[in-house]
Amino acid sequence: IHFILLFSRQGKLRLQKWYTTLPDKEKKKIIREIIQIVLSRHQKTSSFVDWKDLKLVYKRYASLYFCCAIEDQDNELLMLEVVHRYVELLDRYFGNVCELDIIFNFEKAYFILDEFIIGGEVQETSKKSAVKAIEESDMLQETVEEYMNKPAF
């Protein structure tokens, strides 16, 4: 995976994870371009788009688009499963996750993603293990209250 983007239907970025090194300006340009491409796709078309030398795999969950860019030899159908698994992890952690959860707890969305994917590759295929790791990390936080609806920050 080269990068993962989450954005709303209005085109607002909610999460960006880059597994390759690019200058900031370039990243912004790519984000704009891809948001435009994905948002203009017809509903009946496939979830895959050829973009430069990569393949974009995107899926909409409620009001959020999840978009990944993978290489030519990666399996697109499996990537749909990867995206789905991430959503499931978010759901398990937040309990019926919605876009607002991700907006207000973006750093946690990142933490969860980092327990699932490192360096662009899946590290843990068990839902249980991934969520358990995050919950235990949370316990290590010096102030526990933030995870009980009272943010520590």
Next chain:
Amino acid sequence: MPAPIRLRELIRTIRTARTQAEEREMIQKECAAIRSSFREEDNTYRCRNVAKLLYMHMLGYPAHFGQLECLKLIASQKFTDKRIGYLGAMLLLDERQDVHLLMTNCIKNDLNHSTQYVQGLALCTLGCMGSSEMCRDLAGEVEKLLKTSNSYLRKKAALCAVHVIRKVPELMEMFLPATKNLLNEKNHGVLHTSVVLLTEMCERSPDMLAHFRKVRKLSSSQLVPQLVRILKNLIMSGYSPEHDVSGISDPFLQVRILRLLRILGRNDDDSSEAMNDILAQVATNTETSKNVGNAILYETVLTIMDIKSESGLRVLAINILGRFLLNNDKNIRYVALTSLLKTVQTDHNAVQRHRSTIVDCLKDLDVSIKRRAMELSFALVNGNNVRGMMKELLYFLDSCEPEFKADCASGIFLAAEKYAPSKRWHIDTIMRVLTTAGSYVRDDAVPNLIQLITNSVEMHAYTVQRLYKAILGDYSQQPLVQVASWCIGEYGDLLVSGQCEEEEPIQVTEDEVLDILESVLISNMSASVTRGYALTAIMKLSTRFTCTVNRIKKVVSIYGSSIDVELQQRAVEYNALFKKYDHMRPALLERMPVMEKVTTNGPTEIVQTNGETEPAVLETKPPPSGLQPTSQANDLLDLLGGSDITPVIPTAPTSKPASAGGELLDLLGDLNLTGSPVSAPAPQIAQPPFLLDGLQSQPLFNDIATGIPSITAYNKNGLKIDFTFERSNTNPSITVITIQASNSTELDMTDFVFQAAVPKTFQLQLLSPSSSVIPAFNSGTITQVIKVLNPQKQQLRMRIKLTYNHKGSAMQDLAEVNNFPPQSWQ
């Protein structure tokens, strides 16, 4: 100073902003507060501030002043700090930043931390964005962690190793020993990441690949069987809630294993054989009702096609793809088409069976699916199915998006060329393409088509009739108009004579034909090139049409003053052809001979090195039949000294007069010559050809005026040249000069060449000399005829250049002739 506001508060506040400006204002205010807080080295709230900064960064605002703060957070002992610090590092501190390397020490320490979650953070950060230097420094630590028994860390270390290898491939060797036991794990996370690591190694290094393939002492540690075993267990074992996805056990791991098997089995018979069974098993047993099952099947198919599998397995794979094509899910159809495209070369017949489904996909809504279906369709066209396929493809061409049309048109031309069942079909198909997608056709198609048409001799009447009808309605599509113009020019006589075998002949008059060509000329839609075609076509019709020659002359002369330089040049030359060289016109404008095909793509035709086909011809004016050095050419282009010269077609029309002029200028100062329309065999003459060519000697005008005194134009070194004059009664602007060269020395002058140049307002034509040797002792002369056109009745002046060999040395002389008698030009 009050405590900085909390992260969620900030987020809430910013979201209330109604305009971009309002948001910017809030952010600037907060940034200022954060900056001053950073300056105060506040430890308590640093975490909170950086978190807020990261949020603002995501909204698109600059956050680089937080970089150092991230470092401080990473160095802190608090887990909360570290967590945010590392997140900030991953977002703000990529390897392009100067302070990136400062992280190395912190990461190193954290890799050895007592808490596994801290170690995890460090591994994650390193594995996501560590630079090459960092990777080099820390590879040892990663390798150590790869051997730990803690599966949480082991899996992260494996992916970290993958990143290290990607950044610094030389370090791959270092991880090899650790991989020995990786697959003995039970933990799926470790298994998965290990397979990824092994895949990365095998893909990057053929040595590694060989190493992992070979038989080792303990058969249980062979990689392929090991993988097969793991895969088998996954499929056969019962329900495992932890790894289950819609009834399939750990599809992520299954797919990765299949991919590694693919790499191991590629080009290797033994490995391939070892995996045949399991592949068949996966292919037949996997549940296909959900996407996840299809993902596994997809990977299986890719693997089967890539390794040296037995043919039964391959057929199975292609059938799976065929089933995919029928699936309602667009994603699956897309994936199927992509795979079929990859396999169509090797398993052509198997893919042919699914041809009709593929053709149906041409009608899909999805652009990517259409494109793949189109590419696949072209790959599947062969002699048997060409008629049916073409019908579908032409229909597709009609209705597809503009971005496809050029490729589709080219593809159709190619396929038609290779597999056309009959000439008429071929021409019909081309016509159809030109009329439906005429403006998208590539430029090189036009000359190819013209060549094709020329060579289908029996179809000329039919072709020109159809083309005429096509542009009658609409002449905006340039390639179509170009081809049509060319054909009408060539075969216009067939058009008006109403003879057509293939279909009902239409009644067309010469005037109607000229009407349409003139419309093309006038139209704003016509490109310059197209106009050129039209004008040339009109000119050619002057020999093929009988009643409308005057009209043609008129058209041609009008364009003599066209703004378009190309048109103007053509018109002027055609004009000249009418006026002075009318006798040559029929020969010049004769029907094109059948051309040798120069094919770049087709394997079928003879390729001649005589590449002087369409492009060259179209760009010169009336095509000199000098395509091949035939006798025709020699008739027209007899040259000075009668040397054996093959006419060379200048590929750039402007080169003729320009080069002649240029050379002229070199020799003769500012005198200039206008060119005659026949192409100049420029390079053949030893001296620069300021006279373009010697045309076949024409009989002098019958009505000549005599009584003009002759002059001696040159007399030096024993060489004497006399001029005698004749004027035509019918055309007083023409003066005919006959030169006679004599040699009073005791030795012959050989290789004698006489050249002349006149001022701009004159035109000169030099005919062939009688010989090139002037015998000594005045015993013989060389005669040569010069015709001078002097429309403005200006005083005749001439510069002459003489070259010859005498007494063993080459002689050359320039002279000016000013002593022309007034009667010769007044």
